[in-house]
Amino acid sequence: MKQGVVVKQGLRQSMSWVHTWAGLLVCWLLLLVFMAGTAAYYRHEITFWMKPELHQASNAPTRIATVDAAALAVRGLQQRAPDASGWLIELPHERNPLITASWTNPPKKGMSREERRNALRQQNFVLDPMTGLETAAPRDSRGGEFLYRLHFDLYYMSALWGRWIIGIAAMSMLVAIISGVITHKRIFKDFFTFRPKKGQRSWLDAHNATAVLALPFHLMITYTGLVTLMFMYMPSPTKALYGDDQNTMFGEVFLNADRSQPARVAAPLVDIRPMLQQAERAWGQTPTRIVVSHPNDAGAQVQLVRASGQQLSNIEPSMTFNGASGALIASTDAPSTTLAARGAIYGLHVAHFADPLLRALFFICGLAGCAMVATGALLWGVKERQKYAKIVAKGGKVGFGVRLVDALNIGAIAGLPVAFAVYFWSNRLLPPDAAARSNLEANCFFAAWAACAILAQIRPTRGMWRFQLTLGALLLGGLPLLNAFTTDTHLGVTLFAGPALRAVAGFDLVTLALGLLLGWAAWWLGRRSRKQAAAGARSARGAAAASSTAQEAA
Amino acid sequence: MTPTTWRYRGAVVSRAVAAIGGGYVLTSIAIALIALALPLPRADAVSIATLLSFVIYTCAILWVFATSSATRAWVGIAASSIALGAVLWLTGRMA
Amino acid sequence: MSILILSGLALAFSGFATNSTVMDRHYADIHGRGTEPGAALKRRLRLLGWLGLALSFAACIGASGWHIGPVLWCGLLSIAAWALTLLLQYAPRKAIQGAWIGIPAALAAIALLIGR
Numbered sequence: 001m002k003q004g005v006v007v008k009q010g011l012r013q014s015m016s017w018v019h020t021w022a023g024l025l026v027c028w029l030l031l032l033v034f035m036a037g038t039a040a041y042y043r044h045e046i047t048f049w050m051k052p053e054l055h056q057a058s059n060a061p062t063r064i065a066t067v068d069a070a071a072l073a074v075r076g077l078q079q080r081a082p083d084a085s086g087w088l089i090e091l092p093h094e095r096n097p098l099i100t101a102s103w104t105n106p107p108k109k110g111m112s113r114e115e116r117r118n119a120l121r122q123q124n125f126v127l128d129p130m131t132g133l134e135t136a137a138p139r140d141s142r143g144g145e146f147l148y149r150l151h152f153d154l155y156y157m158s159a160l161w162g163r164w165i166i167g168i169a170a171m172s173m174l175v176a177i178i179s180g181v182i183t184h185k186r187i188f189k190d191f192f193t194f195r196p197k198k199g200q201r202s203w204l205d206a207h208n209a210t211a212v213l214a215l216p217f218h219l220m221i222t223y224t225g226l227v228t229l230m231f232m233y234m235p236s237p238t239k240a241l242y243g244d245d246q247n248t249m250f251g252e253v254f255l256n257a258d259r260s261q262p263a264r265v266a267a268p269l270v271d272i273r274p275m276l277q278q279a280e281r282a283w284g285q286t287p288t289r290i291v292v293s294h295p296n297d298a299g300a301q302v303q304l305v306r307a308s309g310q311q312l313s314n315i316e317p318s319m320t321f322n323g324a325s326g327a328l329i330a331s332t333d334a335p336s337t338t339l340a341a342r343g344a345i346y347g348l349h350v351a352h353f354a355d356p357l358l359r360a361l362f363f364i365c366g367l368a369g370c371a372m373v374a375t376g377a378l379l380w381g382v383k384e385r386q387k388y389a390k391i392v393a394k395g396g397k398v399g400f401g402v403r404l405v406d407a408l409n410i411g412a413i414a415g416l417p418v419a420f421a422v423y424f425w426s427n428r429l430l431p432p433d434a435a436a437r438s439n440l441e442a443n444c445f446f447a448a449w450a451a452c453a454i455l456a457q458i459r460p461t462r463g464m465w466r467f468q469l470t471l472g473a474l475l476l477g478g479l480p481l482l483n484a485f486t487t488d489t490h491l492g493v494t495l496f497a498g499p500a501l502r503a504v505a506g507f508d509l510v511t512l513a514l515g516l517l518l519g520w521a522a523w524w525l526g527r528r529s530r531k532q533a534a535a536g537a538r539s540a541r542g543a544a545a546a547s548s549t550a551q552e553a554a
Numbered sequence: 555m556t557p558t559t560w561r562y563r564g565a566v567v568s569r570a571v572a573a574i575g576g577g578y579v580l581t582s583i584a585i586a587l588i589a590l591a592l593p594l595p596r597a598d599a600v601s602i603a604t605l606l607s608f609v610i611y612t613c614a615i616l617w618v619f620a621t622s623s624a625t626r627a628w629v630g631i632a633a634s635s636i637a638l639g640a641v642l643w644l645t646g647r648m649a
Numbered sequence: 650m651s652i653l654i655l656s657g658l659a660l661a662f663s664g665f666a667t668n669s670t671v672m673d674r675h676y677a678d679i680h681g682r683g684t685e686p687g688a689a690l691k692r693r694l695r696l697l698g699w700l701g702l703a704l705s706f707a708a709c710i711g712a713s714g715w716h717i718g719p720v721l722w723c724g725l726l727s728i729a730a731w732a733l734t735l736l737l738q739y740a741p742r743k744a745i746q747g748a749w750i751g752i753p754a755a756l757a758a759i760a761l762l763i764g765r
Binding site: 193216353364 | 651654665669672673674675713714716717720721723724725726727728730731733734735737738
């Protein structure tokens with residue numbers, strides 16, 4: 001990066017500089033995004049694990065007909081919220097075997113964002129799919145939705161701020177990926193290369209292996225992530241073609257967006273069963289979701305949505321009916337190629353189409369993404385530390401940058417898993433009827449992370465690495481045990497039960513595996529420091545022996 | 555060792571501003587033009603143009619850092635922004 | 650269906666392994682430092698390797714269709730590549746021997762693809 005000097009920077013060198021800084025400045029935030037996002041591939045399963053009160057109901061051997069389930073949900077909603085501005089009914093499908101109904105009210109004036117969020121959390125109930133009766137209210141927990149939202153909205157701030165911060169980090173990551181590919185000189189020759197026990201070289205190999213060997217995924221996930229909020233990040237085409245009329249743009253591009261207006265004339269909602277039957281006949285499958293806008297109003301609309309199935313685009317086919325008359329108003333036609341392509345790009349990020357095997361592959365690649373970011377940050381630390389090797393040997397201290405990066409690395413790479421684990425532990429240990437419980441669980445996540453980050457800043461040593469890695473290993477790996485002590489649906493039961501409870505088993509097994517991984521890392525670090533200490537002692541003795549022989553010879 | 559003179563630091567900051575800020579401006583103008591130029595229904599045009607934005611932005615950022623001097627980077631970004639901006643303004647007038 | 654996907658994974662591993670045999674570093678790891686594969690051997694094995702990868706792609710399309718198949722293929726490629734990388738470091742001969750799995754996998758994949 002020399003301006004106006006004779007030595008010209010090659011493309012590789014300038015891209016190497018860009019790669020380093022585009023990566024380093026956002027890597028710790030990206031670790032949060034990657035870890036939470038990877039977990040979000042299983043957000044339904046995580047939510048389910050975190051609501052043990054629902055486990056019995058989900059294991060139902062038989063189910064009432066979807067049509068009847070929907071009618072029961074509507075009846076429940078009519079009893080509780082006939083004047084709500086909207087109802088949402090989730091019908092049973094593979095990843096969620098229960099019937100959930102929720103409603104939204106228009107926000108009252110003077111309600112804080114916090115109050116509005118809390119009100120929303122109370123406004124739902126769950127029906128047992130076998131009996132159609134209401135289940136016992138599960139503990140108030142956002143479950144996997146917290147992690148899903150965390151990875152693009154962040155927390156403790158308005159969603160707008162969170163999305164902009166993460167958008168900037170994601171753009172930086174995109175630049176880092178492309179510059180990384182350009183600067184990687186031996187990308188084909190070193191494709192399968194991994195040489196352990198060679199210090200900096202090994203870290204680079206690890207970074208390359210996790211990055212290059214899943215490059216399609218990393219490139220895709222970063223670009224598609226930006227695409228999910230692209231109209232917010234890059235508004236100029238919308239401005240050019242639609243002016244200030246954003247709503248029309250959303251309606252034309254997103255097809256299923258709700259644009260109904262209430263007529264402010266009361267009219268009872270008709271029976272939705274004929275609508276469901278009509279949709280089933282047209283589609284050959286049952287709807288998965290019912291969205292009612294302005295129920296019990298003359299302008300009410302009932303939108304039935306079905307899963308998009310084996311297509312990449314996440315645009316879900318829907319049929320919309322007039323809520324007061326029952327007549328069909330609209331059904332989504334096949335979208336244009338461009339809109340389907342946009343839907344496919346969005347869909348690739350969310351992986352809604354993924355069956356268990358493919359979903360597991362997405363999850364593994366997500367973990368590889370975490371490893372890629374982590375090894376990159378660690379590699380920078382190792383490289384920088386070498387510059388201080390002579391100074392440190394003479395008893396001096398490393399530079400401020402190295403110390404800061406070391407501390408941030410510990411806090412993020414070792415501290416974040418602890419935070420995740422504490423979130424799950426808090427779900428089991430907090431009393432089920434505690435007030436604002438889901439907020440408490442989230443606060444536990446951040447309190448744990450903050451503690452780890454602060455401890456790391458105080459003592460960014462190898463001992464701190466081992467401490468936090470061991471803590472993470474015990475907390476994550478201990479989750480199946482905690483589950484056994486706090487619920488009836490522990491591994492002994494869930495491994496042999498129906499598909500819904502097998503998801504709970506899956507959670508237990510994956511956290512156990514991650515705990516073992518962290519434990520191995522802690523053990524490996526301990527072995528290395530013992531080896532280095534032994535080598536140091538040996539070389540000290542060798543030097544002493546050599547000097548004494550030299551003295552004798554002289 | 556990279557030089558840590560103020561001149562060097564100034565050059566880095568200059569390129570960063572050109573890349574991040576100037577690049578964003580250039581990208582916004584370019585994709586607005588693409589959206590207007592595409593002979594497709596509005597929804598399709600706005601989707602394609604916005605989808606391309608991150609590709610253009612990335613290329614702009616990388617070019618700013620790859621090109622031989624910060625001055626060259628600024629000239630490139632500014633000139634293309636002004637040129638495309640003029641076309642955009644003219645298209646707006648004609649519509 | 651899962652046999653097709655499994656053969657897709659095996660073919661990906663086999664294709665990568667075959668290709669890696671004639672890469673300078675890995676050839677030298679097996680045959681001794683400084684040795685290099687001959688040009689004819691390189692061509693033959695590279696062709697076979699890419700054939701394995703192409704057949705793996707076909708297996709994925711057969712298993713999951715033209716939309717999801719390529720996504721599945723990318724995932725399988727990553728798994729196969731990581732497995733091979735670790736094997737080449739810790740057990741290079743086993744890694745190369747493992748390439749032979751491509752033959753039964755190819756037969757299984759072709760049989761299943763023709764049969765549908």
